Amino acid sequence: MPDAAINNAPVRIDGHAKITGQGLYTGDVNCFDRYLHPGEAVRPMLHAAVVPAGIAFGRVLHLDTAAAQRLPGVRLVMTPANAPRLKKIRSLLMSEQSNYLPLQDDNVRYHGQPIALVVAQTPEIAREAAMLINATYSPQPALLDFERNLDKVKPAKKVGAGSKGEVKRGDAEAAFATAPIKVDAHYELQPAHHNAIEPGATVAYWHAHDGLANRLTVVSATQFVYGDAVALGEAFGLGVKDKLPRIVAQVLVGKEFDSAVRVIAPLIGGGFGSKGGANHTMLPAMAAKLLGHPVKLVLTRQDTFSQMPYRGGADIRLRLGATPDGKLTALVQESLLQSSETASFLEPTSEVTQHLYAVPNFHATHKVLRLNTNSPGWMRAPGVTPGQFVLETAMDELAEQLSLDPIELRLRNYAEVDPESGKQWSSKSLRECYAQGAEHFGWHRRQARSTEHQGEERIGYGMATAAYPTNHFPATARLILHADGTVVAQSATQEIGQGAITSLSQVVATELALPLDRIRLEIGDTTLPFGAFSAGSSTSLSVGSALRVAAQELAERLARIARVDKASPLYLCALKDITFQGGVLAHRIESARRDPATAVLSRAGRESLEVKGIAGRTFGKSDYARMAFGAQFARVAVNEFTGSVRVTHMTGAFAAGRILNARTARSQLLGGMVWGVGHALLEESLRDIRLGAWVNANLAEAHVPTNADAPDIEVIFVPEDDTRGSELGAKGIGEIGITGVSAAIANAIHNATGRRLRNLPITAEQVLGL
Structure with missing residues (x-):
């Protein structure tokens, strides 16, 4: 896509508010009056702080809270003894809430688990009081060392969102045993935390006004307002209208219930899978129920490590069998996953592996070791990020054995159809991604073993395939056309920093052929129609499809009103002959017969016209296989004396169907590629295997890429028509940018040094062989 497409794309609608500090985040909510009902009295906001467990496994025998309760300004110390009882x-979102809810007993499941909550008049008082609470424990032996307990691993029947833990086609073991060319390697990936700019934050209040008692309003940094609402409704036993039927009824028939739980998500400072379904969301609601005041909890950075999900570690063995001409005959992947006793989610490390290359014999297994740690969860491109590192590094090793260019090896195993299902792809432009990426990057400069030097640095070139499934989830949307010609679009999705406000507004503007400034999008509130979660790179396709359906319904409803109106130039016209563009109904053939929508509403005596759209009921079930593809290229400079690695240039070429906004899409892909640098070289959460504590639980020691680490990055959009996949024609781009990056960097390091590195993050010690 040319630079002009990026430069001419609409700027982010929420951009000005964010850069000027006017944008509202959950942590900015210091007064709850904007969320009160008419006639409700304003009650002062109170602030909470968590008391974390100091052991990894056992029981709390006693909590000494006397000093904390004496501190002026403290309003509540909530412990298992006085906390509200929650229902299962x-x-x-497959979080630990399914297996454990906070402050319901005195058992300690992991270090950092909440064992008490202090509520005070200010956050400073709350934190000081929390530090004054002393706990007496009865510790039990904890399972913390992954490497020394591999005998305790168990097969995982389900991984990810319910995929099979074991996938098999053909006889991969036999095919590998007889393969003339083999790669057999082990890979180790360390745990890593999200570290989004905004930590977990929640504000909760139980309304006490007449007629509104037992209603809960929560403002939260969440990726799924409806999911959190259902969890809260179930936990507090608020009835069937606040359970799963609240969502199902909307998706099936568009029925919206008068529910007792309202969840609001203002702007969110980064999600990536960490926000939504975490237990810290429950705590302010529990405290607010006891106090009758709004209660606000903003986690400290240290709290986020133990009270929010992260990417768990994994040990993976991958075996490739091939013929001398480079055709894959066998692929065997065995994954050992680090998880927790309370976890529901397991990393699906073969999610893309089983679909990417044309290999007739495939076998993937997942096994899990459950440790006494907090629960891993979704993290950008879950399963695919580690899985692509393993697969694409092994493919590079195979290419070296065969003396083939790495791109040529991939082309020889190009999957014309999905190897797993046998279905045709809805669209697949991966060949073009390889070609355009290689040309822009300068892949022709690469030699099988690089001899290029710059001073003390050796220069290396690497590449890898990027891929991510296309997810299409149920969503609903409402459009309201007002008499002044403006349109309000509503859907309870979330703006997690990805640019959804802009891209979804564009969908409506495009479908109705209206200027973007005539569209106002309202999101992030369960009083709006169900809009699905912001995850799986699904928001634009899922919610955008619902908005598209609503726009078509709006045009048809207007046409129906006009064609029975004797004063309309379109009186008695066939519906198929009436179009709606730019706020005007017009005859397809007789162009002079035009009727502005404002006039149609005025003559009908209407202030507005409201319609709904529902899409994705089949969860994207299709006659076609659906996936976004790309190619990652990396150039590195490796200091031969210190072992330090600089990524100097990266090129990513991506084919992801219709690009709704080239500017925000480029930003998403660029950000994912930078994160890939972190995945390859920096990010690692270190756990003390004696105490179970995360020892680098701060931004000083939990390293993430900064401007100094970000190389010169080029993002290429490969044009692609995916209207066979969906009428909107879009695929997800939020996560594909990170996939394959770590492998491209590792392959480039090998090209520069001859050293094959299979453990992430790659350190100077590994590069030097120490």
Whole structure:
């Protein structure tokens, strides 16, 4: 896509508010009056702080809270002894809420688990009081060392969102045993935390006004307002209208319930899978129920490590069998996953592996070791990020054995159809991604073993395939056309920093052929129609499809009103002959017969016209296989004396169907590629295997890429028509940018040094062989 397409794309609608500090985040909510009902009295906001467990496994025998309660300004110390009793729930985001809810007993499941909550008049008082609470424990032996307990691993029947833990086609073991060319390698990936700019934050209030008692309003940094609402409704036993039927009824028939739980998500400072379904969301609601005041909890950076999900570690063995001409005959992947006793989610490390290359014999297994740690969860491109590192590094090793260019090896195993299902792809432009990426990057400069030097640095070139599934989830949307010609679009999705406000507004503007400034998008509130979660690179396709359906319904409803109106130039016209563009109904053939929508509403005596759209009921079930593809290229400079690695240039070429906004899309892909640098070289969460604590639980020691680490990056959009996949024609781009990057960097390091590195993050010690 040319630079002009990026430069001419609409700028982010929320951009000005964010850069000027006017944008509202959950942590900015210091007064709850904007969320009160008419006639409700304003009650002062109170602030909470968590008391974390100091052991990894055992029981709390006693909590000494006397000093904390004496501190002026403290309003509540909530412990298992006085906390509200919660009912068992099933988390829609597969979080630990399905297996454990906070402050319901005195058992300690992991270090950092909340064992008490202090509520005070200010956050400073709350944190000081939390530090004054002393706990006496009865510790039990904890399972913390992954490497020394591999005998305790168990097969995982389900991984990810319910995929099979074991996938098999053909006889991969036999095919590998007889393969003339083999790669057999082990890979180790360390745990890593999200570290989004905004930590977990929630504000909760139980309304006490007449007629509104037992209604809960929550403002939260969440990726799934409806999911959190259902979890809260179930936990507090608020009835069937606040359970899963609240969502199902909307998706099936568009029925919206008068529910007791309202969840609001203002702007969110980064999600990536960490926000939504975490137990810290429950705590302010529990405290607010006891106090009758709004209660606000903003996690400290240290709290986010133990009270929010992260990417768990994994040990993966991958075996490739091939013929001398480079055709894959066998692929065997065995994954050992680090998880927790409370986890529902397991990393699906073969999610893309089983679909990417044309290999007739495939076998993937997942096994899990459950440790006494907090629960891993979704993290950008879950399963695919580690899986692509393993697969694409092994493919590079195979290419070296065969003396083939790495791109040529991939082309010889190009999957013309999905190897797993046998279905045709809805669209697949991966060949073009290889070609355009290689040309822009300068892949022709690469030699099988680089001899290029710059001073003390050796220069290397690497590449890898990027891929991510196309997810299409149920969503609903409402459009309201007002008499002044403006349109309000509503859907309870979330703006997690990805640019959804802009891209979804564009969908409506495009479908109705209206200027973008005539569209106002309202999102992030469960009083709006169900809009699905912001995950799986699904928002634009899922919610955008619902908005598109609503726009078509709006045009048809207007046409129906006009064609029975004797005063309309379109009176008695066939519906198929009436179009709606730019706020005007017009005859397809007789162009002079035009009727502005404002006039249609005025003559009908209407202030507005409201319609709804529902899409994705089949969860994207299709006659075609659907996936976004790309190619990642990396140039590195490796200091031969210190082992330090600089990524100097990266090129990513991506084919992801219709690009709704080239500017925000480039930003998403660029950000994912930078994160890939972190995945390859920096990011690692270190756990003390004696105590179970995360020892680098701060931004000083939990390293993430900064401007100094970000190389010169080029993003290429490969044009692609995916209207066979969906009428909107879009695929997800939020996560594909990170996939394959770590492998491209590792392959480039090998090209520069001859050293094959299979453990992430790659350190100077590994590069030097120490």
